[in-house]
Structure formats: C-alpha cells, structure tokens
Amino acid sequence: MVNPELSALHVYPVKSIAGLAPGAAVVEPWGLAGDRRWMVVEPNGRYVTQRQQPRLALASAELLPDGGVRLSAEGRKPLRVTAPGPGDPSVPSPAAFPVMLARKEVEVVAAGAEADAWISDFLGTEARLVHLDDPARRRPLIPEYARDGETVSLADEFPLLLTTTASLHALNSLIAQGDHPDEGPLPMNRFRPNVVIDGTAPWAEDDWRRIRIGEVVFRVCKPCSRCVITTTDQSTGERGKEPLRTLARHRRVGDALLFGQNLVPEGTGTLRLGDPVEILE
Secondary structure (H helix, E strand, C coil): CCCCEEEEECECCECCCECECCCEEEEECCEECCCCCEEEECCCCEEECCCCCHHHHHEEEEECCCCCEEEEECCEEEEEECCCCCCCCCCCCCCCEEEEECCEEEEEEECCHHHHHHHHHHHCCCCEEEECCCCCCCCECCHHHCCCCCECCCCCCCCEEEEEHHHHHHHHHHHHCCCCHHHCCCCHHHHCCCEEEECCCCCHHHHCCEEEECCEEEEEEEEEECCHHHHECCCCCCECCCCHHHHHHHCEECCEEEEEEEEEECCCEEEECCCEEEECC
C-alpha cells in the first residue's frame, strides 16, 4: 500500500457554485480560507443550492484578494463583488440579517443590488447573494460534535469534507455492475470535497477518527450523507440516477446514503498537494 497523501484541494467560494482547485490552501478554524463564505438565498431568506437549482453548477466564482468574488458564466459579463464589511471607517458596515441554512438561522450581510441582479438573471428567478462576514462567531458547529467556540462557514454542517480516490474507484465499480452503468464512471467533482486522499484502501476512511494532513490535525466527525447534488453533472447541470441508486444498495445506514467524511480542524496551518496523511486514531 502506498503511503496516503493529499492529492487534491477544492475551495468553493460560493456555496453550490463551481469551485477552485488550488495547490495549497490555508486551514482556518471554520474551514479552508475562502470556502463557502458566500451563498445564494431566496427573497424569503431560505438558502439555495444545486438541490433546488442545478444550474448553479454552471457558474464560477474566483476568490479576490480583498475577500470578494468574481462571478462568471458562459455568455454573461463577469461581475466583481466586493466583500461587504468594514472598509472606510466613515461608512457604516452593512447590517447583518438572518437567513435559513440547514433548518437554522445564520446571520449574513447582503452583497448588494448588482450582485442580486446578476444571480437572479443567471437563475431566471429572483435571488440574492449574501456573505458570511464573521465566521468566528456567526454560526456555531453542531453541538453534539463541537468543542467550545467551534464554528463553521456556510457549508452544510462541517468545516471540511474528505473523500478518497480508492473509495470512488470502488463506487464506480459498483455502478458499472448496477442498473445504470452508462452513467459511470463518475468524477470526484460530483461529491464536492475539500480534500481528496490517495493511497488508501477503499472505504478505509470509515474507520478514521483523527488524522493529520501535513501540519494540521483534524477530527473525523461523521460520514457524509449524500443528496441529489451528487446526481448532477457539474459540467451540464443535468441530473441522472447515480450514484444514489448504488449508494442506496451498498452504503445505506438508516436513511443516509454515505460517501466521504466530515472533518473539523483542531488547529490551523497550510495544506499542500502531496502532504502526507497520518491516521492518528
């Protein structure tokens, strides 16, 4: 067995929009720097993802040095969106307001009318773009998995998501033997991980409880329950049946269909491609 190592990093500046694949990423207490600090919401404040709008996969977001994002999509003029928040001390910071995420309220700030118009026009329905201005205090981690003061970005529940290439290969082999073999093999982007690990046995991550990637230690909190987003082709926005059909047969625990593991960092640092991975527990 090859020694496990970090083979890919992914940062998603806007929740459910296409992400970035940097060679290195800073780990902050609430996730990778710049990851899921922006989100699309309905006018009533309920969050929007590819679950409701698979078309979000066709937009891209580039991180800007000031914490803003540059939105782009085929056939549309790109838009630079400045992170709302403290700047000129003579200009009041935008007021935070609550939106719904994972059945709970989280306070965010509005990106502004121009950003709202861009995302609404792209989706063909009224929507708003919002920003998590203060991840250190806005959204506590789920209590049953949290230590004092731990928070999370606008990710579904946990700061980072880990997958392994060996488990994807095993899943694709099962898909090839199933009812929809023509839909495979699936790429890793269907699962929208933050960190991808090479050099493990298939499903080895199920038994991990604590790991070190490079200079950062993480708790492995719980398996990730997968949803309809995994059936969405990230290059076309079209839906299929896989991998949920195969996960339902082979990776079901109760009502949950599992692939990948949720992580919480125990410290900060920088991850780099090729970093060794050590299983601590």
